[in-house]
Amino acid sequence: MTLLDPNVAATALQDAPADAATFKLAMRHLAGAVSVITTGRGEQRTGFTATSVSSFSMEPPAMIVCLNRSSSSWPVVQQHLGFCINLLAHDQLHVADRFSGRGGATGVARYEGAAWQELVTGALGLSDALTVIDCELDEAIERHSHAILIGRVRAIRTRETAEPLLYWHGAYRHISNLDRVLTSA
Ligand SMILES: Cc1cc2nc3c(=O)[nH]c(=O)nc-3n(C[C@H](O)[C@H](O)[C@H](O)COP(=O)(O)O)c2cc1C
Incomplete structure (x- = not known):
């Protein structure tokens, strides 16, 4: 079977146990845009790669991001009270890799190899990202392993063509x- 096999649509859905392993397999079907979330200032800067990004409300403009509370970014988001969502273009895979921690880069070292500009909240926005959405932390709702970050949009930059x-x-x-x-x- 290839991933785009037209016969897949004809396959009947089957019940499966709602355990963690089955859930993980089910989530492989959830296609996502890849973003890098930046936060912190100076030597405290860090960030993470994320697919759990969504627009939240129009009035006021707000976004949500889900952050694992075991991540090194969680204490920094709480201190910085803001974060910047950088929606990656297809030619920015190397940035996604660095911010996921692949290759071992941590903290401010994750910013190496790309160009950045400081935004309104003090977080860094990625030059040539598809869209950069700088947010002030409105609320962080702690549930289970994660925190749902609600961000009030303070600044936006876009690149139309990628x-x-x-x-x-x-x-x-x-x-x-x-x-x-x-x-x-
Ligand atoms: C494609 C992809 C999507 C990810 N999405 C999220 C996400 O939405 N939320 C999250 O907390 N971590 C996500 N991660 C994991 C983080 O990027 C990172 O690996 C994790 O926060 C560990 O970071 P740390 O080394 O700073 O502790 C994702 C990783 C990848 C590769």
């Missing part, structure tokens, strides 16, 4: 060729 970096079935992908798995350099 395509997004996607994550689906455990791999980074390009929207115009979903069968092609992108790998790191």
Whole structure:
């Protein structure tokens, strides 16, 4: 079966136990745009790669991001009281890798290898990201392993012409060729 097999749609859905392993497999079907969330100032700067990003409300403009509270970014978000959502373009896979911790980079070292500009909240926005959305932390709702971060939008920058970096079935992908798995350099 290829991922885009037209016969897949004809397959009947089957009940499965709602345990963690089955849930993890089910979530592989949830295609997501890849963002890098930046937070902190100076030597405290850090951030993480995220797919759990969504617009939340129009009035006022607000976003949500879900953050694992075991992540090194969680105490920094609480102290900085803001974060910046950088929606990645398909040619920014190397930035996604660094901010996911792959390769071992931590904290401010995750910013190396890309160009950044300081925004209204003091967080850094990625030059040439598809869209950069700088947010002030409105509320952090702690539930289970994660915190739901609600961010009030303070500044926006966009780049109109590029395509997004996607994550689906455990791999980074390009929207115009979903069968092609992108790998790191
Ligand atoms: C494609 C992808 C999506 C991710 N999405 C999230 C997310 O939405 N929320 C989250 O807390 N971590 C997410 N992670 C994990 C973080 O990027 C990071 O690995 C984790 O926060 C550990 O960071 P630390 O080394 O700073 O502790 C994702 C990782 C990848 C590769």
